[in-house]
């Protein structure tokens with residue numbers, strides 16, 4: 001051996017540890033764009049709308065009003081019913097996918113994921129097209145002398161939400177099932193339990209945390225959704241908290257920002273209680289398998305396989321019905337408020353003529369937001385999973401807050417604090433981009449953190465010990481390994497950002513109108529043909545984007561949605 | 565030999581294929597009531613597959629499995645009444661120790677008092693009485709394994725199946741646990757099929773051993789038979805250390821390329837001779853030269869009561885090992901000495917691996 005290879009003298013960059021800086025920056029941003037608006041809302045809710053006094057006046061008024069109380073009950077009812085329906089659809093699907101291989105499995109899975117593409121309000125609108133007062137199913141049934149139950153209100157909102165959100169249940173529960181060690185089920189079988197007994201006594205208890213998480217996500221999704229109840233609740237007739245907050249805040253005849261803030265806080269409180277409840281219930285005992293579980297899939301061939309395929313396909317077809325209906329309808333002629341069985345491009349013609357900047361705005365805003373989400377989210381995702389300091393913990397928590405805060409609440413918060421200096425953002429593109437980023441950043445941080453947790457720390461230590469500076473080691477070693485997480489996070493973030501409605505509906509002005517807003521407005525009060533055309537464009541562009549991400553992810557052997 | 569009579573467990577020409585790969589290639593095996601029969605073989609030889617066929621988790625493509633004269637074909641795992649102990653413990657993480665042990669009893673709808681009594685008894689037997697209310701995440705590996713054992717035994721199964729139950733434990737615990745398993749199994753008299761690829765474990769725990777290779781059973785016999793009378797070259801090689809010598813058989817004599825010649829019956833063919841490492845000793849003047857091998861001592865490793873010499877044959881340069889008692893006067897490293905073997909202890913195998921002498 002002769003001497004050693006000298007390392008270059010460490011320059012400034014080589015010694016730079018960028019992570020605390022990034023963490024601090026992200027934390028500051030979260031303070032401004034999450035803590036401040038929500039804090040302001042909380043404060044406002046305690047300032048009496050009538051009296052101007054500090055105290056619980058607004059809350060007292062809220063619970064004194066039967067209309068407000070109804071909104072609360074309605075929210076909880078559709079939340080519970082929607083969650084139940086989504087579980088009933090999603091859990092059997094997850095079981096089928098986690099345990100069996102059957103013909104058409106892959107194709108049907110794509111269809112399941114596709115049904116996540118259409119934003120909830122598009123689904124709601126499709127339900128009206130099918131089951132509304134003059135929907136084609138309603139008319140058809142009427143022709144047979146049948147009167148269907150009205151789709152407006154509890155049943156319709158629950159169904160529409162559930163059919164939009166069941167893929168979440170599918171993904172989360174399947175992920176949980178995949179981690180259940182197969183030998184546990186075999187042990188149960190060898191001890192004398194039949195298939196149903198094993199599922200009830202071993203499999204389901206073990207995936208209970210996943211079930212609870214899925215139920216929580218769906219419930220939050222239903223309760224915080226603005227578009228679906230706005231369309232299927234017919235405005236004021238079936239109020240829920242999200243639509244109530246919106247109309248209280250933006251009502252043309254005497255807005256009541258104090259009451260709006262109070263409503264927001266009640267919505268937030270529900271979310272908080274649920275999150276903590278699920279945490280408590282699933283965190284009591286760790287049942288995650290250390291071995292990582294798994295095991296092969298049982299192949300179903302012949303009649304059994306066909307039956308399984310048929311059952312799964314039928315379920316998924318029903319779930320995709322709303323999207324199909326909207327897409328087909330967009331090419332149908334409209335007379336009055338009824339589609340005619342004749343194809344035409346007139347709807348697109350009208351839609352494009354009336355669109356203004358909506359599509360362009362959407363593309364730019366979603367594009368900018370996605371870039372910010374990716375860069376910030378990947379960095380922060382790495383930071384919070386590798387550092388254990390107080391800052392990292394606080395940042396992790398603060399970033400997850402918008403995940404459970406309904407979009408309408410955040411939108412109202414933004415409108416409240418950013419309408420005056422020092423940060424006058426009302427009416428700008430910035431405010432919409434900001435709300436996009438803040439709302440969907442959690443997807444990216446979670447997705448990346450999940451991957452980073454699995455990357456052996458030793459790899460980075462090895463890189464350091466071999467003389468590479470931290471940042472360059474990150475770039476050469478960690479970033480390539482994080483790629484699947486980044487792609488998965490970006491794919492979800494893209495779809496969610498592009499079709500964001502709940503917050504932007506509060507914040508948009510004429511020049512910053514987006515495609516989802518245009519679609520929503522036509523669906524709620526305008527031309528049903530144009531609504532279908534806008535919705536189809538929305539779903540189509542989201543799909544194209546997703547397809548690009550899937551292509552990017554292909555060959556990396558990773559199609560799972562990491563953060564789930 | 566035991567177990568020749570219609571066994572408690574009878575496996576008849578079982579075949580299992582995965583696609584085009586044959587994992588079990590016509591396995592026939594039987595186990596007598598109350599014995600421990602070990603499946604021993606290298607990784608991938610089909611031990612787990614055979615065990616899972618017996619347990620009913622896999623359906624054989626051909627052949628039959630019967631327990632106590634009752635055919636198990638078409639019987640689902642939960643109706644077979646077989647206890648299974650898993651390599652990764654498979655202790656239910658959401659149930660306490662007592663609930664784990666009670667699981668199979670509950671499935672059998674025993675009255676609560678009876679369940680409590682049996683669970684307590686089973687836990688006492690595996691020395692876990694104090695931990696009845698603990699959850700598995702607060703148990704050590706050995707404790708989890710004992711929960712798995714108690715859980716499988718408490719249902720008084722027809723047959724106990726164990727798939728490398730000790731392989732996740734550390735060396736010391738492994739030895740303790742295997743004695744414990746053996747004691748308990750004797751006490752209860754449960755017929756046990758035990759899977760391992762650890763030959764020492766197999767020799768220590770088994771009444772009989774079935775050596776497997778590539779989906780076939782090469783030899784079944786007591787540990788002593790397997791070790792001392794291997795029926796197949798693979799068995800001789802797999803169990804215990806062996807040195808192999810190439811040679812040619814003809815005219816009732818096996819002539820080794822290395823020099824020695826020993827009498828051996830059989831048709832003329834290339835053949836191989838296997839010598840256990842402990843069957844070589846320093847030659848004396850009384851040893852005939854045709855049973856002696858001159859070799860240089862390349863290295864000596866002291867292993868306690870024995871010393872292992874690495875030898876290089878003169879003049880061919882082939883390597884071999886010899887385990888000699890450490891208290892004997894040993895030739896120093898680098899020296900050349902003569903080593904002798906007893907032809908009665910040499911095993912000769914034909915070109916296809918079958919035993920000739």
Ligand SMILES: Nc1ncnc2c1ncn2[C@@H]1O[C@H](COP(=O)(O)OP(=O)(O)OP(=O)(O)O)[C@@H](O)[C@H]1O
Nearest residue numbers: 296582585587606607608609610611612613614761
């Ligand atoms: N589900 C399966 N599909 C395809 N091949 C399989 C399957 N299960 C097992 N095999 C193959 O069958 C052979 C026997 O596997 P088995 O698990 O029985 O081995 P084993 O003797 O238990 O090995 P080990 O000591 O490593 O546990 C292996 O080559 C394995 O790859």
Ligand SMILES: [Mg+2]
Nearest residue numbers: 611612613727
């Ligand atoms: Mg095995």
